[in-house]
Structure formats: C-alpha cells, structure tokens
Amino acid sequence: xxxxxxxxxxxxxxxxxxxxxxxxxxxxxxxxxxxxxxxxxxxxxxxxxxxxxxxxxxxxxxxxxxxxxxxxxxxxxxxxxxxxxxxxxxxxxxxxxxx
Amino acid sequence: xxxxxxxxxxxxxxxxxxxxxxxxxxxxxxxxxxxxxxxxxxxxxxxxxxxxxxxxxxxxxxxxxxxxxxxxxxxxxxxxxxxxxxxxxxxxxxxxxxxxxxxxxxxxxxxxxxxxxxxxxxxxxxxxxxxxxxxxxxxxxxxxxxxxxxxxxxxxxxxxxxxxxxxxxxxxxxxxxxxxxxxxxxxxxxxxxxxxxxxxxxxxxxxxxxxxxxxxxxxxxxxxxxxxxxxxxxxxxxxxxxxxxxxxxxxxxxxxxxxxxxxxxxxxxxxxxxxxxxxxxxxxxxxxxxxxxxxxxxxxxxxxxxxxxxxxxxxxxxxxxxxxxxxxxxxxxxxxxxxxxxxxxxxxxxxxxxxxxxxxxxxxxx
Ligand code: SF4
Ligand code: SF4
Numbered sequence: 001x002x003x004x005x006x007x008x009x010x011x012x013x014x015x016x017x018x019x020x021x022x023x024x025x026x027x028x029x030x031x032x033x034x035x036x037x038x039x040x041x042x043x044x045x046x047x048x049x050x051x052x053x054x055x056x057x058x059x060x061x062x063x064x065x066x067x068x069x070x071x072x073x074x075x076x077x078x079x080x081x082x083x084x085x086x087x088x089x090x091x092x093x094x095x096x097x098x099x
Numbered sequence: 100x101x102x103x104x105x106x107x108x109x110x111x112x113x114x115x116x117x118x119x120x121x122x123x124x125x126x127x128x129x130x131x132x133x134x135x136x137x138x139x140x141x142x143x144x145x146x147x148x149x150x151x152x153x154x155x156x157x158x159x160x161x162x163x164x165x166x167x168x169x170x171x172x173x174x175x176x177x178x179x180x181x182x183x184x185x186x187x188x189x190x191x192x193x194x195x196x197x198x199x200x201x202x203x204x205x206x207x208x209x210x211x212x213x214x215x216x217x218x219x220x221x222x223x224x225x226x227x228x229x230x231x232x233x234x235x236x237x238x239x240x241x242x243x244x245x246x247x248x249x250x251x252x253x254x255x256x257x258x259x260x261x262x263x264x265x266x267x268x269x270x271x272x273x274x275x276x277x278x279x280x281x282x283x284x285x286x287x288x289x290x291x292x293x294x295x296x297x298x299x300x301x302x303x304x305x306x307x308x309x310x311x312x313x314x315x316x317x318x319x320x321x322x323x324x325x326x327x328x329x330x331x332x333x334x335x336x337x338x339x340x341x342x343x344x345x346x347x348x349x350x351x352x353x354x355x356x357x358x359x360x361x362x363x364x365x366x367x368x369x370x371x372x373x374x375x376x377x378x379x380x381x382x383x384x385x386x387x388x389x390x391x392x393x394x395x396x397x398x399x400x401x402x403x404x405x406x407x408x409x410x411x412x413x414x415x416x417x418x419x420x421x422x423x424x425x426x427x428x429x430x431x432x433x434x435x436x437x438x439x440x441x442x443x444x445x446x447x448x449x450x451x452x453x454x455x456x457x458x459x460x461x462x463x464x465x
Contacts, residue, residue, distance in 0.1 A: 004296060004426070007371050007433035029251035029269055029289070031294050031427070052430040053217070057253035069252065071217055071430035073424025074373075074438055077431070 003032075008048030010070040015052050020062035026056035026065060107295035117165040119148075119186055120398045127169035131234040136169040137189075143357045145190050152187055161186045162209030169235040171199035175240040178281060180270075181226060181247070183207040183215055195274035198281075205229050211429065216253030217418060218220050221268075223258040230263045243260075243285070245270040245277065249427075294427045298363060304425040305362030312418050320347050327460050338463070345403065346410065346456055348384065348392075353411035356384040359419060362425075373429075374441035377419020378412045379450025383410035399459055406455035416441065 013034070023038040032049040033057060035042045042064075054069035071077075122135030141149075152158045163186050170180075170193045179201045182189050182206035189204060203224045207215035230236075230244075242272050243375035246254060256267040268279045271291035280287060320343060328339025333389045357377045361368070387407045389395075393405055420441065423429040 004366060004428045005371070006423075006429045008437060010432045012432050017133070018202050025256070029248065030195060031248060031251075031272065031292060033289060033292065037160055049428075050430060051428055052432060053252040058253070058255045060259040062253075066433070069217075070429050071424060072426075072429030072434045074420045074434050075424050077434055077438060086340065 003049070005049060006051070011050035011052050012037070013047060013052065014048045014066045015042075015066050017041055017043070018068075019062050021062050021064075023061070025059045025061070026070070028058045029055040031055065040052060100456065103286070114162075117160065118162055118184075121163050121168060121189070127173070129169075130237040131167070134169050134238075135165050137202075139171060139192055141190060141194055149187060149190070153303060155310065159209060163189055163204060165206040165229060166205050167229075167235065167238065168202045168204060170196075170202050173199040173201050175238065177201055177239070178240060178277075179203055179235065179265075180268075180277065181205060181243045181244055181250070182298040183212045183221055183250075185209050185211045185215075188212055191282055193273045196277040200277055201235075203229055203233065203235065203244065209313040212247045213249045216250045221250045222253045222262035223255045226254065226259055228229075229263045230259075230265060235265070236263075245280070247274075247283075248272045248287070249294070254318065263385065270435055275339070277442040296365075296426060296428070302359060302364060305358040305422065308353060308362075308384055308422060308425065309358035312353070312358060312414075312421075315351050316354065316414075320350065323456075329464075342460070346406070348388065349407040349410040349452075350414055352385050352388050352407075353381045353414030354418055356381040356411065357415035358422065360384065361415070361419045361422060372420075372437045372441055373423050374437060374445060377422075378416035378441075378445070381415020382408055384415070399462065401456050402459045402462075406452045406459070409448045409452035409455070413445045413452065416445050416448070421443075 020041045022042065024037060024038070024042070026035040026042050027037055031045070031053065032051055033052045034044060034046050036045040037043070050067070051072055052067055052069050054067055057069075058063045059066050121137050125136060126133040127136045148161060153154045154163045162184050165184050167191075177199050180192060180196065181203045182192050182202045182205070184207055189202065192202065194390055203226070205221065206223075206229075207220045210218065210220065212221060212384060226244075235427075244259070244265050244267050246256070246267055246269050248273055251269050254267070256269065259265055259267040268285050269287075271287055272294050273291070276287075287333075320456050323346065324339050324343030326335055326339075327342045328334055357380070361380055363381065365376070368380060370376050370379070375416050389407055390405060394400055394407070397403055420437065422436050423437070
C-alpha cells in the first residue's frame with residue numbers, strides 16, 4: 001500500500017550536513033524514509049514525510065540533526081492549553097489512540 | 100536528549116499495576132537464575148486478554164513484570180529482543196517472531212512501544228538498567244540486542260553500547276519480520292521499515308474513538324431533550340423525544356462518520372487535513388441519512404435539514420481531527436497548523452447548528 005501522507009513542508013527538521021560522519025543511523029531509524037545516503041553523507045530526501053518523531057536526532061551521535069518533537073495528536077494539543085502537548089496514553093483519561 | 104534522562108517521568112502513569120503472570124513450571128535455567136519461559140502460541144487467556152484490551156477494557160493494566168524471559172528454547176547464542184511491558188506487545192512479539200529468543204521486557208508502565216518511546220519511558224536508560232539488573236551478559240554469549248524500530252524516538256543506541264557493551268540495533272517494525280531481519284545480516288529493507296496502517300487496524304482504533312465521542316455527547320443530548328420537551332408552556336414528552344431523536348441522529352451520524360467510516364476511507368478521502376476529510380464525509384453521510392429518512396417532508400424542514408447537516412459535518416470534522424493521534428503519519432507542527440486553520444470553522448459550524456436548533460424550538464413555542 002502506498003504510504004499515507006499528511007501536511008507537507010512544515011516539519012521542524014533541521015539538518016547540518018557539516019557535522020555528518022556518514023554513520024547511516026538516521027537512515028536506519030527513520031520510519032518515514034526521510035534520509036538517504038548520498039556518497040559519504042546523509043541527505044534529507046523527503047522532508048514532507050517527516051512526522052517529527054525525533055528518532056534521527058536521538059540516534060545521531062554527532063548532533064547533526066535537530067527536530068522539535070511532540071505527538072501529532074489533536075486531542076493532546078487541544079488538551080495541553082498552551083503548555084507542552086503530552087500524549088494521553090497512560091493516563092486514565094486517554095482516548096482510543098495509541099492502541 | 101540523552102543528558103537529562105529520567106525514565107520514570109511519564110505523566111500520570113500508573114505505578115501500582117498488578118502484573119499478569121507469564122510462564123509456568125518449566126523455567127529456563129541460566130547463569131542468571133531460573134527465568135520464566137513462554138511459548139510462541141497463545142492460550143485462551145492471551146486471546147481473551149487481547150479482545151478485552153482492544154475493546155478498551157482495563158487497557159492500562161495489561162502489563163507484565165519487567166525482566167528477562169525465555170521464549171521457546173533459547174540458548175546462549177539466541178538473539179535478545181527488547182519489548183515493552185504492555186502484555187500485548189510481548190504476546191504479539193513471541194507469536195509473530197516465532198523464534199527461540201531471549202526477550203528483555205522493560206518497564207514502560209504497560210504502554211505500547213510507539214507511545215512509550217514518544218513519552219520517554221521506552222528509553223536507553225531503562226534498557227541499560229534492565230541489562231545490568233538481569234545480568235544479560237551472563238545469559239548470552241554475544242553482545243547484540245534487537246530493538247523494535249518504533250522505539251527509536253526514545254532510544255539512543257550509542258548510549259546503550261557505551262554503557263553496557265551491548266550493540267543495540269533497530270529491527271523491523273513488525274515482529275513477523277524479525278527472522279528475515281536476522282537472516283538478512285541484521286538489516287531492514289524498506290518494506291520492513293515502513294509502518295503500515297491497514298484497514299483492520301484503522302477500524303480497530305477508530306472504534307474506541309467512536310465510543311469515547313459518544314460517551315462525551317450523551318449527557319448534553321439528554322439535557323437538550325429535556326429542555327425541548329417544554330412546548331407551549333407545558334411538558335410535551337413526545338415532541339422533545341422526537342426532536343432529541345432527530346438531532347441525536349445528526350450527532351451520531353457525525354461521530355460515526357468522523358471515526359469508523361472515516362478510518363475506513365482514510366486513504367481515499369480528498370484533502371490533507373483530517374478535519375477537511377472528516378467534515379466532507381460528515382456532510383455527505385448526513386445528506387444520505389436525511390434522504391433515507393425523507394426529511395424534506397418533515398415539519399420545519401427548512402431549519403431542521405441545515406441544522407442536521409451542519410451538526411453532523413462539524414462533529415465529524417472534530418472527531419476526525421482527533422484521529423490524528425491514532426495514526427503514525429501525522430506531525431505535531433502539521434496538527435497545530437490544522438487545528439489553527441480548521442477549529443474556527445468547526446466551532447462556527449457547530450454554533451450555527453445550535454442556533455438553528457434553538458430557533459426551531461422557539462418557533463414551536465410561539
Ligand atoms: S546519524 Fe548523523 S552522522 Fe550518522 S549519517 Fe545521519 S546525520 Fe550523519
Ligand atoms: S523526526 Fe522521525 S520522521 Fe522525521 S526525519 Fe527524523 S526519524 Fe524521520
């Protein structure tokens with residue numbers, strides 16, 4: 001099945017190629033295949049698919065990637081009242097998400 | 100990220116979960132003691148448990164004790180798989196992977212992999228702690244552990260290696276691909292890395308969304324019904340009941356459209372915003388319901404019909420927007436943008452519908 005996509009060109013994903021050592025971790029961990037290798041460096045190939053999960057940032061040991069993460073969940077954002085959106089799973093008042 | 104790693108910072112997570120017991124008499128004897136053993140196949144209570152949590156029953160208490168488990172008949176060369184302590188995560192892993200393995204269950208407060216990684220409870224510090232606590236290095240003769248790919252947002256693999264010597268690799272999204280992953284020299288191909296969201300899974304999560312939304316809408320409608328029973332300064336049960344039935348039908352149409360029907364048609368609906376897709380769908384289904392009910396022949400249908408359509412469309416848009424949290428392809432920036440741009444329309448739609456409903460009641464009083 002073709003990959004479902006959401007709003008494009010908005011993900012807060014910043015990549016500094018100068019710091020990249022070519023370890024390929026970002027390519028391996030990204031569930032959306034945003035990164036690809038181009039020679040000895042990683043490259044952002046599909047920025048629009050990024051879901052801001054943070055996996056690439058957490059696993060880049062060289063600090064080349066920065067992304068603002070948070071749940072892509074309207075209920076969490078509306079419930080946060082301006083504060084940090086937290087996924088409700090784990091609370092008693094959780095909705096059906098996160099099965 | 101890895102500086103201030105306090106794993107147990109999950110908000111309001113339950114700490115007093117009673118763990119469900121795994122394994123029976125014949126534990127696995129290792130240098131680190133006798134470990135509980137589980138098979139690949141599910142027994143009746145595993146099956147009933149799954150049905151229960153899928154229906155939303157005690158979902159937050161479906162947890163097993165953290166620690167090291169033997170699945171099948173592993174030896175010192177068998178792979179080590181890391182799992183959340185949500186019992187369903189563990190059960191699906193042993194059933195679908197179907198390989199003799201050691202499973203290191205970490206404490207995610209009974210929450211599944213994707214969500215606990217997002218919350219920070221499925222994290223490298225917790226894995227490091229469990230590796231040391233279970234003396235994993237005495238149980239296996241190698242230095243590899245396999246993590247589910249969807250735990251990567253919470254786990255810095257290099258930290259685990261630095262602090263325990265174990266090389267953490269991210270395996271496939273689905274447990275059924277683990278054997279292929281290992282045979283492939285611990286590499287994923289693109290399909291094994293891709294998160295699928297097939298029909299049955301969409302419907303499964305939307306079902307709970309629907310129940311939650313109906314739950315929230317129930318009492319406001321009871322109140323509405325009672326208020327609208329006051330007719331011509333007397334209490335008219337039938338009129339109020341009929342009206343509540345009609346608009347309750349509108350609300351239900353909206354909720355069912357925005358959850359279950361929406362989830363089924365998700366890949367085919369136009370637009371990127373869930374609220375736009377949901378709103379359109381709610382409008383169309385409402386139109387179909389009105390047509391089937393021959394609404395044009397009802398008294399004061401010039402008010403009732405637009406109210407029905409708007410109520411259904413706005414509730415459907417809102418319910419669908421909440422479905423963003425059930426998917427794995429939305430982003431927080433995107434959802435914030437969607438909320439900013441759609442919520443005013445949803446609220447306006449709901450407000451106009453409410454105004455029409457009130458107008459209709461008042462007109463009957465005159
Ligand atoms: S993880 Fe970092 S260093 Fe490694 S390839 Fe990606 S950007 Fe480069
Ligand atoms: S934040 Fe997640 S989706 Fe976006 S590029 Fe990084 S790993 Fe991929």
